[in-house]
Amino acid sequence: MALLALVSVGGLLFDDRMLVGVPIWTKPFKFAVSFVAYCMTLAWMLTLLPRGRRVGWWAGTVLAAASAVEMVLITTQVVRGRQSHFNNETPFDSAxxxxxxITVVVLWLAALVIAVLLLRAKILDRATAWSVRLGSLIALAGAAVGFLMVRPTPxxxxxxxxxxxxxxxxxxVPDGGPSMPVTGWATxxxxxxxxHFFGMHALQVIPLLLLALVALAPRFARLRDERVRLRLTLVASGTYAAVxxxxxWQALRGQALLDPDGTTLAAAGATALLGAAATWAALRAPAPSSSPASTSASAGTETPFADKEFTA
Known part of the structure; x- marks a missing residue:
């Protein structure tokens, strides 16, 4: 996958062909980079499983293989100078x-298996557990947006x-019209x-946010408490899902990202206000607890991303 990303960079540099309004190698480059990040993140999440690792390994292998097949098919169409997605112009293009x-469905089902394993896993740090669980679920929803794209337009x-x-x-609007630089999103x-992009990358964003909270814990006493980190993780996940x-919803209504109407702005404002209020509530000092687990968490001796079990 990384090799295909490098090949795509070469294509962007030396192949000046355009397709649907963008350089023809843009799609394989973006897909390759996205798949690399996606597969690496899932591979790390699988290391957190105390049980079911064999099932997780097979699911991860199937997912990686499906991703590789998808990339080969996309690259084949690029070499041919043909549109890869939605193309039914010839029997070969349609096939x-x-x-x-088929590869997308297989990929999604493999990711679903991994998400179920993460939901069932008993991971040491509860904030870590919920960051990977909710991140994987939102990513599944983000991937499912792709199924909406295959519907015929009016x-x-x-x-x-x-x-x-x-x-x-x-x-x-038709594909290939005015678009943002780099992303190519319609304007x-x-x-x-x-x-699709925002949802899928919850897989990286939410665990990275928790990692940032852990890094800031030595400087901010409130963040040393595992319960506070858990609350903030849940708030961040809920806000991310709302966005x-x-x-x-905005896309399905035919609205450009940077040209929202009043209804969209009101919904965005409500999401921001609720997220800010929930963050403030999450930062409130937890009730005192004398349990060993809580004491060690408050002292900063427990850190997330460890591969142990806890009792829920």
């Missing part, structure tokens, strides 16, 4: 796109069997890739 659909439904391209990233209509839902 490749259907194969991509224009494609009107064209019927003559529509060579069936499905789109954008809502309300004149909705774009489901925003929610993911908001970006999905």
């Amino acid at each position: 490749l796109f259907q194969a991509m659909g 224009a494609q439904r009107a064209a019927g069997v003559d529509a060579g391209i069936v499905g789109a990233h954008s809502v309300g 004149t209509g909705g774009d489901l890739r925003i929610a 993911f839902a908001l970006t999905t």
Whole structure:
């Protein structure tokens, strides 16, 4: 996967072909980088499992293999100068796109197995446990947004069997129109890739946030308490899920990310206010506890991301 990312960089540098309004190697580059981050994060999460590691290993292997097949199919279409996603212009293009659909379903089901294993696992630090559990669940929802993209647009439904391209990233506007630099997200209509990207990367963002809290604990006494870190992790996860839902809703209504209407702004404001209030409540001093686990957590001797069991 990393090798395909490097090949894509070379393509971006030396191949000036354009496809759907962007350099043709942009898609394989973004997919390769995303898959590398996704697979590495899941591999780390699997090390936290006290039980079920064999099942987790097989699920991770299937996921990595499906990702590799997806990348090979995308790269094949790039070499051919053809659109990879939604392309039914020829029987061969259609067969490749259907194969991509199968690999995505397999990938999603493998990630679901890993999420279930994480939900059942007894991990030492509760904040760590919930950061990986909720991060994996939100990532599953983010990946599922991709299934919304294969629906035919109104224009494609009107064209019927003559529509060579069936499905789109954008809502309300055709793919390949005005877009943001780097991301390529539509600026004149909705774009489901925003929610897709935001949701999937909860897998990295939420555990990294917890890691930041642990790093700040020596400087801020309140963060040394594992219960406070757990509260903040739950608040961050809930807020992240709300923003993911908001970006999905905004895209489905055909609204560009940077051109929200009053309803979207009101929902965003309410999410921000609730998130801030919940963060303030989470930072309140926990009730005193004399249990050994709580005492060691308050003293900073327990740290997240350890591979041990705890009693819930």
